Amino acid sequence: MKLELIDITNPATRNGTVGHGMTPGGIGPVLAAATTRRLAGDHGPGVIAPASAALDLGPLQPLMDDPTVADILVNGAQRIYVERDGVLYLTDSHFRSDAELLAAIQRIVSFTGRRVDASSPLVDARLPDGSRVNAAVPPVAVDGPSLSIRRFPRSRFFAEDLVANYSLTKEMVDCLKACVQVRLNIMISGGAGSGKTTLLNALSRFIPERERIVTIEDAAELRLQQPHVVRLETRPTGCESEGDAIYVRQLVVNALRMRPDRIVVGEVRSEEALDMLQAMNTGHDGSLTTIHANSPRDGLSRLEVMVGMANANLAPRNIRQQIASSIHVVVQMARLPDGTRKVTHIAECLGMEGDVIILQDVFMFERTGLTADGKVTGQFHGTGMRPRLFDRLRSAAIDLPLSTFRSVTPVN
């Protein structure tokens, strides 16, 4: 059963779900939460509806109810960590036993129509409030069941919020906004939890309202504000009664038949890279995506590997050429030691020189040290070059002063 389709007013559906082995006390609140938010992102701008306040997760419930908690990480019954403001803390909460933890995991995943056990020990699921869940249980989780929950943020970050908390500068936002408006293809690169999706969400707001956007995600996290959006989501394997898995690649191919003006791929991780690049190159420019990588160059290399997985007959040089002509801008996100997230690079792709893709930094964050209380010091600065994209912006009548690319903003 798919989370979004549950109708609490329909007794048949409700009974069917209870029949999944849920305790009566557990399912009612879950269903109530499901109807509170039929789809994460259905709410207007700014603050979204409360998370699944009544979702009964035992000792995890107070952590789920705490708006300052971004991640909840459970390593066996006794160790429950949370992330607040980018920093991990060990809590004093715990389950009484691994069996109790396993039961909580079972409740979550069986509610989403999936199962977790020794024969299917890894599972991804999504809570009714949009939070992402991953569970790994024995035998693959050697020290007991493990659960990772990425909370669906209750309020979203707009670009001005990211400027206010020094994730990037106003000049960098101006540059990225112009890039979105002139339909450059942008790839946001970064490590796990570095803020890629958050930035993608913020940038998506600069897409003009008249355009038709198709979004493709593993778990629908994006919250686009435009009126004309079609949201597609993959279907994992192991869903009872739902048929075969549906992968990002199939959704990208399908999206091309939907007459999109832009395609937004929540995260590119596999063979869909090839179809996405082709789409970017053939009339769907202005597309946006994210990739898991630690530097802009690393992001391009990973993309190359993914395209190679999709078609092993493509010569590396041809793949690179395709990447160089499809990706115009790479934005690098990082989570710094003090827990803050920052855009550390905005780089433009200048095509190929020989066999190498040329990347040119336009903006950077340069770290200089740490304050006594552990805050990262440094400065955002434009590299002072006249970027190639500056001419593209100008020819599209976007008036961004050249001084934008020379700005310097100290942090701490």
Ligand SMILES: Nc1ncnc2c1ncn2[C@@H]1O[C@H](COP(=O)(O)OP(=O)(O)OP(=O)(O)O)[C@@H](O)[C@H]1O
């Ligand atoms: N610029 C930021 N400033 C403060 N908090 C942020 C910022 N960006 C993201 N966060 C918070 O960090 C957490 C992770 O953010 P997000 O989901 O955007 O990261 P991600 O890189 O997409 O993660 P993943 O690799 O799991 O997809 C969220 O709780 C989010 O609210």
Ligand SMILES: [Mg+2]
């Ligand atoms: Mg993400």
